[in-house]
Amino acid sequence: MNNSIVVGCDIGGSHISAALVDLDKKTLIKETFVRQSVNSNEGVSSIIDAWSNCITNTLKKGAIEKTAVGIAIPGPFDYEHGISLMKNQNKYEALYGVDVKELLAKKLGITSSQLTFMNDAACFLQGEMFAGAGTTFTRSVGLTLGTGLGSALYLNGHAVDGDLWCAAFRDGIAEDYLSGSWLKNSYLARTGRNVEHVKALCELVPADGQAEALLREFGRTLGEFVVEHLLDDKPDGLILGGNIAKAHPLFLSETKKVLAQQEQELPIKIAELGEMAAIYGAAGALK
Structure with a gap:
């Protein structure tokens, strides 16, 4: 064998x-x-x-x-x-x-x-570091953006659960603001219209300005969270996975702007291996 x-x-x-x-x-x-x-x-x-x-x-x-x-x-x-x-x-x-x-x-x-x-x-992060988007990184952070917020840290050759979903953030915890639930609930509150899932929300862009603005806001929120919670471990890269990450062209530029405004450099890659x-x-x- x-x-x-x-x-x-x-x-x-x-x-x-x-x-x-x-x-x-x-x-x-x-x-x-x-x-x-x-x-x-x-x-x-x-x-x-x-x-x-x-x-x-x-x-x-x-x-x-x-x-x-x-x-x-x-x-x-x-x-x-x-x-x-x-x-x-x-x-x-x-x-x-x-x-x-x-x-x-x-x-x-x-x-x-x-x-x-x-x-x-x-x-998720171990896999991306092993054979996916993170092969050029040595000390990284992974976030899965979906129904909830998942996180992991890769240090000394092994990934461990970051457990950041419940990290104190704004008026609550991180998952309150960085999840599909926040996107759907915020869209309903602002427009009075329901969307079944995040993919449906993304498909409204660019025709729906409210949806577009909401996703850009999500990107800024992500940037704020990165600055507040992810930089202390001095990672050399951030890998984003989960269904929301598939919509990165609609929000990631805003995340990078927040990092630049804070004079922080952190390469960001989108996960390659999927499920x-x-x-x-x-x-x-x-x-």
């Missing part, structure tokens, strides 16, 4: 996706990609079976019997020991306090030491 070939997994509230990743070549073996739905409200055995089934299917597609497995999973979670701490989140309630690492390793026929869990936001970033990151953490 080629020890550089490992499994990277991304576990969400309703799915698991997995693929083999060649750590030496920094490539994802596309034909081994598997994505399956998971009912996170079921019992322990059903959830572990679903996860194991996805990983096993990936291994079969790559004609590999066993190898190390890296898993990106949301918190709260004891990543070192592989114990779920998720409670009252409408997902994986049955796993609370369970040694997931031991159960899943046993199901896969590998040792616990071959199974690694990592925060999903950290895996595969967490898989790359989970696998890359095994290197």
Whole structure:
């Protein structure tokens, strides 16, 4: 068996996706990609079976019997020991306090030491640093701009959860202002019109001046947040991911203006790996 070939997994509230990743070549073996739905409200055995089934299917597609497995999973979670701490989140309630690492390793026929869990936001940044937009950076920050705000810091070769969503900002916390919820709620408050999602809001530009102005304001808010919360660690780059980042032509110039006004230089790149970033990151953490 080629020890550089490992499994990277991304576990969400309703799915698991997995693929083999060649750590030496920094490539994802596309034909081994598997994505399956998971009912996170079921019992322990059903959830572990679903996860194991996805990983096993990936291994079969790559004609590999066993190898190390890296898993990106949301918190709260004891990543070192592989114990779920998720409670009252409408997902994986049955796993609370369970040694997931031991159960899943046993199901896969590998040792616990071959199974690694990592925060999903950290895996996004780890993946982009490993094989995406961050390969030229050495000390970076990652933000995922979507329904909520995710953050991670990459220091000394490893990404860790930045946990900045709840950082004090303006009259509340960062996520109050840097999320899809803020964009949708602000548009409704200013126009009396609902938009289903951020993509729909962006599609109104340039015909809708209110939508255009709102996105530019979002960019300035992002710049203010970067200056206030991200520069103390002296990063050499910022990587933006998440669905809102796809609309960067509509707001990022404003972010850069704020940085320039504060005489701050921070290269900003848009994530390149999409939903595969967490898989790359989970696998890359095994290197």
